[in-house]
Amino acid sequence: MNIKLVVVGKLKEKYFKQGIAEYAKRLSRFCKFQIVEVPDEKAPESLSQAEMDG
Structure with missing residues (x-):
């Protein structure tokens, strides 16, 4: 089984990374x-x- 997690942005907090x-x-x-x-x-x-209809 493969799990790919796509996240927006980077984590800055050390405890989240750990x-x-x-x-x-x-x-x-x-x-x-x-x-x-x-x-x-x-x-x-x-x-x-126009941007909202997009």
């Missing part, structure tokens, strides 16, 4: 686990109607 590393280590016995980080994009304050 927790995820521990969880990934435990999962690795049962499946292939991969985390894919994609960059966060800032949304504009207001969108035009």
Whole structure:
């Protein structure tokens, strides 16, 4: 079984990184686990109607 977790942005807190590393280590016995980080994009304050329909 393969599990791919796609997340937006990067983790900054050390305790989150440690927790995820521990969880990934435990999962690795049962499946292939991969985390894919994609960059966060800032949304504009207001969108035009054309951008909303998009």
